[in-house]
Amino acid sequence: MSTTLRQLRAFVLVAEQNSFTKAAESLCLTQSALSGLIKELEQNLDVKLFDRTTRKLHLSDAGARLLPQARRVLNEVSVLNEKVNNLKSLHQGHVRLAVSQQLSASTMPKFIAKFCELHPNIQVTLTDCSVDDVVRHIENLEADLGIAPERFYGDDLHVDTLFSSPFYLVLPSTHAFAKKEAVQWEDLLSQRLITLNGPFIKGLQNELPAHISNRIFSSDFEVNFLSTALGMTRMGLGITLCLLYAAEWVEQNGLVMRPITSPIVERKFLLYTHKNRSLAPAALAFKEFLINNAHEFLVSSPSTA
Structure with a gap:
């Protein structure tokens, strides 16, 4: 039979209170049940933990040596339980x-x-x-x-x-398209375009008519990051595309956005x-x-x- 936490708690409490009666009351056990736990622990460890007389209860030499270790085990379990509770209650993580x-x-x-x-x-x-x-x-x-x-x-x-977000056109507030509530993909054919490399734009190839996708994929500038595209748009080098989540970023660059329709393409x-x-x-x-x-x-x- 393996040693249990219940046996260790009983051992530590009897040692600290130097009394089976008081320890049993603290654990809400009968004295016989508490004595049974101590006997089981002594059998598991194959050592005698207490010396008993008719009047006094003393830790044996083995019991005195094992008591600090038993306390450490119980403390570690307590720390473990506290950490688990903290994780569950989102106090850590x-x-x-x-x-x-x-x-x-x-x-x-x-x-x-x-x-x-x-x-x-x-x-x-x-x-x-x-x-x-x-x-x-x-x-x-x-x-x-x-x-x-x-x-x-x-x-x-x-x-x-x-x-999900549809595509938007990004342009300076002085651009003629800024007066429109929305623009169409066809409107981009006559404009200087700044596009992003990668799948963000590549998917448009199968979602737009061929003559429009051909224009987008032969843009005037191809860059890797939207921040670069916005900076170039701000300097009047062309207009670019983005999704709605970047609206605040666009405004920080002093630019405006217009939804692109006919068709509406989303990501x-x-x-x-x-x-x-x-x-x-x-x-x-x-x-x-x-x-x-x-x-x-x-x-x-x-x-x-």
């Missing part, structure tokens, strides 16, 4: 996020700051990376949650749709998790926070100035 670069630079800081206000004892770390790397980080269990546009993913991953943004990994309470709380507040990715209405 760590969330690792992998987020696509544009979201990391625009909207995600707001979500992290708001979550940390609600749960100040939870640590949140952010890895900003390419969309493909977001999926890789989740597949390799290097992050708890991944947020990025829709991409191909394997059977090991689970996804939740956070939000889905997904929350990636690993099917074979249970989320810790802190990560689960952040996931629920994101899903419940996903509409705030699109709350910044584009400037109509």
Whole structure:
């Protein structure tokens, strides 16, 4: 029979109170039940823990030597239970996020700051990376949650749709199109275009008429980051495309946005998790926070100035 925590608690309490009667009362046990626990522990350890006389109870030499260790075991279990309770009650924890670069630079800081206000004892770390790397980080269990546009993913991953956004045209407020409530893809044919490399734009090739997609894929400038495209647009080198979540970023550059129609083309943004990994309470709380507040990715209405 293995030693149990119940036996160790009985041993420590009898030793501290130097009395079976008092210890039994503290543990809400009968004296015979308490004596049974001590005997079981002595049998398991194959040592005598107490020397008993008709009048006094003393720790044996072995009992005195083992008492500090028994206390340490009970203290460690107490610390373990406290940590578990703290994790469950979100008083501790760590969330690792992998987020696509544009979201990391625009909207995600707001979500992290708001979550940390609600749960100040939870640590949140952010890895900003390419969309493909977001999926890789989740597949390799290097992050708890991944947020990025829709991409191909394997059977090991689970996804939740956070939000969808149509494409918007970004331009200076002095541009002729700024007077329009919306523009059409056809309108872009005569304009100097600044486009982003990668799947963000590549998907348009199959979603737009050939003559429009051909123009987009022979743009005047191709850049890697939206921040670069916005800076070039601000300097009058052309106009560019973005999604609605970047509205605040656009306004910070003194630019305006107009929805592009005929047709309306949208991009889905997904929350990636690993099917074979249970989320810790802190990560689960952040996931629920994101899903419940996903509409705030699109709350910044584009400037109509």
